[in-house]
Amino acid sequence: MSNSARFLRAFSSSLFSIMGLMMGVGSIQAAWKPTLSATVDHNDNVTRSLRDEKSDFAAAADIDFSTLRILNRDWQGHLAGFARTRHWQDWSGLDQTEAGVRTGLRRKFGLGPYAPRLDLSVEGARVFAATSPWTGHRLAASLRLQRRFTPIVTAAASVALDRFDARRSTYSGTGYTAQLGADLDLTREWRLALSARFREGDRTAWCRESWPEITGGPHWQDGIFGGDWFPYRARARTSGVTASLARAIGSSTTIAASIDASESKASKGRNYSTQVLSLQFIHVF
Template sequence: MKLGGRLACLAFALSTLHAWAAPFDDLGVELVYDDNLTRAQLGRDIKGDLALAVSTSGGPRFQLGDHDSLSLKGTLVATKYRHYDGLDNINAGLALGYRRKFGLGPYVPQLALTGSAARLEYDSRLRDGWLYAAEAEASKRVSDRLALRAFVRSERREADDVPERVVPFIRANVFDLGSRSAGIGADFAYDPRHLVSIGYTWHRGDIVSTTQRNLPVFLASSAIAPDPVFGDDTYAYTMHARTRVFSIGLSRELSRQASFSLGYEYRDSRADGGIDYSGNLFRATYLYGF
């Protein structure tokens, strides 16, 4: 498998990251179930699957003054799906962040600016490429128990290869995508060990849906390519859509270094041409900080 062949090289990068930034590293193990991986509308096309993801991240932080800091963070994530091997992936990324505290003490507002780039390597070559993102987040702790946050984010994804066109006048680079999003959220600690998080995100931009031949989806698409990950006669379509995401999570501190959390997300997308879909995502995460 292509993914397994690249694992050794990325493992070397991971070991270098640990040696370079060990005091900042963490390790995460996450089990995720997505009941609509295909982002499809019709029951015949909706596919769900369970995935296991292992991640690590780390990097130095530089204090620029009493209120400003700069950070450089590397991440490595490996994900394995139970049924759809073509979605198995290893992603490696690097993020540069700037944080500003507008005063002293725990209750002053903060602003964080982050730019990142990630390399995406899938067993499905169609999905290989790069992901670039820029984000601004404002946050404020209101009390000992409650913190609020809001963010805006812009993403650009670029695919390595362009398959042959299915239709001569429609492009085939389905994973060349752009989007913008904005969101709000809150974290509430109802006791020293438990944290409840809620969030709402509004997303506008390109999405990819994989279905069998579908005329309404075809007419609403800006790009089309064969996508054999989900079957021999399935196609990936790029569409412009508006998506709302509602999320809620519960986290428990297991020790000074470890935590366990459960999360749920509901997605509702409305694409051009009257195409819409919804989906549910469930996750269980264990995080350990070194």
């Protein structure tokens, strides 16, 4: 196991323990609040391949139950349980469902809407995959600094560390992501969100044995894409940008459309690009 994976596991265990204690002694407790989201998206390169890309549509549903504790004037803690599922139209071997918990701390520096906020969050989940060797456990930790500068503009910077342990090491990996973003509240109903990110870490992609770049004999095939497609793990650097336009409908419902474009550079010249178009419905009960 890599040093970053060991650190993430130890850090996650410590924070979950601390948050369990804090949530028990917090002064004010809000009720558990469920949030439901449904998403339809199109990915033009689900294989993450350098050519012969496979595209597909997916439908996803998420349910999140969260509660909040006010620890004192400056500190808040939260705890949540969640479940997520995603089904692909053509390549059902990519289907995954996960269930997990998330906990975190928020530190607010000052009073009022323009005070900076620092969020520390950890989550762990069990992932169930349609392709059995892909089933495993996921851990993630993130640190996010956010500040509202004007009634219209809010900016944020974050860094995250993630680890996935699957039954087969081809699907396992560790990585970190750095992101910068800004939200523009155009009106009371409309919000434009822009972000840019950089990720370095292990990625699972698919390749074909018939390609001249592939040497070393036959490889283990997971059967997701049929033929001579096989999965492999590579260290990659990914740069991406996202733009989202959201429309609030009342105080509890939001509809958002987004586009995400990214480019990854992996070892041995196995570079690929991906574009994802999404339409999302979110409702807070």
